Amino acid sequence: MTRVTSADVARESGVSRTTVSYVLNDKGGDAIPEATRQRVREAAARLGYTPSAAARALRRGRSDLVLLVLPDWPIGPVIDTLLDQLTGELAGRGLSLLVHHARGSRPLADLWRAVTPRAVLGLVPFAPDDERAMRQAGIQVVGSTLDANTDPGTFSVPQIAIGRLQVEHLVARGRRVVAYAGPDDARLAPFADRRRAGVAAACEELGLAAPVSAALGLDVAAAADVVRSWRSAPEPVTAVAAYNDEVALAVVAGVRAAGLRVPDDVAVIGVDDVPAARLASPPLTTVWQAIDAQATYLAASVMAALDGTDEPPRPDDVFHVVVRSST
Amino acid sequence: MTRVTSADVARESGVSRTTVSYVLNDKGGDAIPEATRQRVREAAARLGYTPSAAARALRRGRSDLVLLVLPDWPIGPVIDTLLDQLTGELAGRGLSLLVHHARGSRPLADLWRAVTPRAVLGLVPFAPDDERAMRQAGIQVVGSTLDANTDPGTFSVPQIAIGRLQVEHLVARGRRVVAYAGPDDARLAPFADRRRAGVAAACEELGLAAPVSAALGLDVAAAADVVRSWRSAPEPVTAVAAYNDEVALAVVAGVRAAGLRVPDDVAVIGVDDVPAARLASPPLTTVWQAIDAQATYLAASVMAALDGTDEPPRPDDVFHVVVRSST
DNA sequence: CTGAAAGCGCTTACAG
DNA sequence: CTGAAAGCGCTTACAG
Numbered sequence: 001m002t003r004v005t006s007a008d009v010a011r012e013s014g015v016s017r018t019t020v021s022y023v024l025n026d027k028g029g030d031a032i033p034e035a036t037r038q039r040v041r042e043a044a045a046r047l048g049y050t051p052s053a054a055a056r057a058l059r060r061g062r063s064d065l066v067l068l069v070l071p072d073w074p075i076g077p078v079i080d081t082l083l084d085q086l087t088g089e090l091a092g093r094g095l096s097l098l099v100h101h102a103r104g105s106r107p108l109a110d111l112w113r114a115v116t117p118r119a120v121l122g123l124v125p126f127a128p129d130d131e132r133a134m135r136q137a138g139i140q141v142v143g144s145t146l147d148a149n150t151d152p153g154t155f156s157v158p159q160i161a162i163g164r165l166q167v168e169h170l171v172a173r174g175r176r177v178v179a180y181a182g183p184d185d186a187r188l189a190p191f192a193d194r195r196r197a198g199v200a201a202a203c204e205e206l207g208l209a210a211p212v213s214a215a216l217g218l219d220v221a222a223a224a225d226v227v228r229s230w231r232s233a234p235e236p237v238t239a240v241a242a243y244n245d246e247v248a249l250a251v252v253a254g255v256r257a258a259g260l261r262v263p264d265d266v267a268v269i270g271v272d273d274v275p276a277a278r279l280a281s282p283p284l285t286t287v288w289q290a291i292d293a294q295a296t297y298l299a300a301s302v303m304a305a306l307d308g309t310d311e312p313p314r315p316d317d318v319f320h321v322v323v324r325s326s327t
Numbered sequence: 328m329t330r331v332t333s334a335d336v337a338r339e340s341g342v343s344r345t346t347v348s349y350v351l352n353d354k355g356g357d358a359i360p361e362a363t364r365q366r367v368r369e370a371a372a373r374l375g376y377t378p379s380a381a382a383r384a385l386r387r388g389r390s391d392l393v394l395l396v397l398p399d400w401p402i403g404p405v406i407d408t409l410l411d412q413l414t415g416e417l418a419g420r421g422l423s424l425l426v427h428h429a430r431g432s433r434p435l436a437d438l439w440r441a442v443t444p445r446a447v448l449g450l451v452p453f454a455p456d457d458e459r460a461m462r463q464a465g466i467q468v469v470g471s472t473l474d475a476n477t478d479p480g481t482f483s484v485p486q487i488a489i490g491r492l493q494v495e496h497l498v499a500r501g502r503r504v505v506a507y508a509g510p511d512d513a514r515l516a517p518f519a520d521r522r523r524a525g526v527a528a529a530c531e532e533l534g535l536a537a538p539v540s541a542a543l544g545l546d547v548a549a550a551a552d553v554v555r556s557w558r559s560a561p562e563p564v565t566a567v568a569a570y571n572d573e574v575a576l577a578v579v580a581g582v583r584a585a586g587l588r589v590p591d592d593v594a595v596i597g598v599d600d601v602p603a604a605r606l607a608s609p610p611l612t613t614v615w616q617a618i619d620a621q622a623t624y625l626a627a628s629v630m631a632a633l634d635g636t637d638e639p640p641r642p643d644d645v646f647h648v649v650v651r652s653s654t
Numbered sequence: 655c656t657g658a659a660a661g662c663g664c665t666t667a668c669a670g
Numbered sequence: 671c672t673g674a675a676a677g678c679g680c681t682t683a684c685a686g
Contacts, residue, residue, distance in 0.1 A: 055679035
């Protein structure tokens with residue numbers, strides 16, 4: 001079973017390969033009569049002709065593929081929606097999005113060399129060597145930062161703002177001694193660190209003491225221990241900003257296990273507004289993220305970087321606090 | 328900035344392109360002296376030479392890429408881990424895994440034509456046309472089924488077994504009137520249907536009445552309505568098998584909002600053992616999945632299909648019930 | 655309006 | 671031990 005090539009289509013329809021190429025790529029203006037076009041298209045369909053992507057890429061010097069390198073993060077709804085949006089936007093430009101889950105398994109170079117994509121997108125910065133090599137190979141590189149947007153051709157995800165929002169809410173609720181509860185999962189460290197930084201910055205701005213912090217497993221007994229230690233400090237903790245809703249639920253369970261009440265003794269605020277937050281008792285105050293707006297913004301940033309145009313404007317109200325009974 | 332080719336490396340190291348190719352691909356046995364090899368490799372490194380994947384694929388007639396087509400599902404931990412494992416396994420065979428999130432954006436054909444992968448992996452069956460076209464283009468197709476494993480070159484994910492496990496547990500707890508609570512999300516329908524089928528089959532086998540069922544949004548009031556209607560039936564429901572832990576938590580909240588108690592009036596069992604299940608009150612009984620074992624099995628199935636060898640044995644104990652206080 | 659020919663960069667028989 | 675040459679399948683100036 002050998003491959004059907006444009007030569008086969010040419011033979012079948014009684015024209016040259018040139019004409020086949022012109023017809024199938026809609027080139028050559030109206031020089032080619034409709035009857036010929038018809039004949040070529042029918043022959044191609046009949047034979048099941050599929051242009052060789054390799055040959056085409058070799059000839060054109062570039063492919064129609066965009067490679068997105070995903071860091072070793074648990075895939076959340078923002079990324080999930082981002083993939084949706086990117087796939088659609090790129091398809092509109094004739095490009096296909098391919099995702100590589102970087103798990104440290106193979107050098108990145110092996111991959112982009114094997115794919116030779118038009119562009120490579122990263123959600124975290126690339127190693128300088130990789131980036132240089134990709135550019136040298138004529139591949140456009142679109143980087144990313146987790147927060148501040150320094151370089152052009154870069155897009156970013158604000159994390160610090162989330163921590164700030166949590167503290168502002170807790171202070172508005174009259175709390176003055178804030179702790180930060182981070183996740184156990186090392187893969188989340190980049191985010192968790194940013195959010196902790198946001199909590200710390202907000203505390204400083206608002207004249208609070210620097211927040212104590214701890215990494216919490218999702219375990220009631222361990223959470224209770226942490227809560228007890230926070231409460232036995234000279235300035236007992238009265239409010240906890242958690243990395244996300246899961247950690248927040250663990251804190252709530254820990255507070256209860258320590259014989260204290262939420263929010264009377266300790267107020268707790270999460271992030272994400274997962275379904276369990278609403279269903280918990282007490283229902284959890286949390287930071288809601290506008291997933292669609294964020295994903296749309298990210299996708300627009302990527303497209304701007306690809307096209308070399310200006311950054312799109314940041315969307316407003318990407319986050320806001322959903323007030324429930326845990327604070 | 329033009330591309331560095333093997334001709335450049337040849338010139339730089341004073342040998343022919345043939346020799347460059349042999350050295351860089353470790354071909355030609357020990358015909359080429361180590362000194363020459365060294366010289367070629369150094370020149371390649373100095374020049375930053377990157378073989379053209381397109382040219383190589385054109386010449387060899389195949390690429391080193393494997394394309395995984397992901398359905399429009401929310402990515403859970405099983406898939407996540409599967410990606411890890413597959414990436415690793417394939418890397419060991421010199422293949423790179425690329426993931427395409429099928430969101431109905433572009434015809435699948437555009438994609439595999441643009442990539443010309445060695446193989447295409449699907450988690451749901453492909454359209455017959457697509458499958459035929461891919462095979463004709465010399466691409467190996469590895470399909471999948473959600474449950475029964477009929478065809479060779481196919482791998483499967485048992486869903487029905489989960490529903491069965493739930494019912495067996497509920498019956499062991501003395502319940503005889505079982506309901507099934509499904510999710511609201513249409514994207515989950517393929518799974519939800521299988522699990523409901525498992526619940527129904529188990530009820531029949533164990534001599535129970537056919538289960539009533541409902542799709543539940545993650546909303547307390549709506550869940551309470553459903554619970555009330557289930558309770559006001561001639562045979563009031565005393566046990567609920569939920570699609571997953573989130574739905575189960577909604578049922579629990581609904582039972583409470585309806586003024587009833589869990590598990591005294593209604594027992595509830597979920598699936599997944601998410602952290603919130605353990606942290607809930609009452610802690611949720613649920614079906615735990617051996618994610619690693621499942622992913623390993625799936626990865627092994629894929630590799631077996633690729634290599635044309637026998638299916639690996641099903642792992643034991645992929646699921647089991649984690650008993651807590653909600654049943 | 656259509657075709658012959660060059661060339662993209664690689665690998666690999668083949669010849670020496 | 672090494673090189674000249676063919677050829678993978680395509681696109682595109684160029685010539686007619």
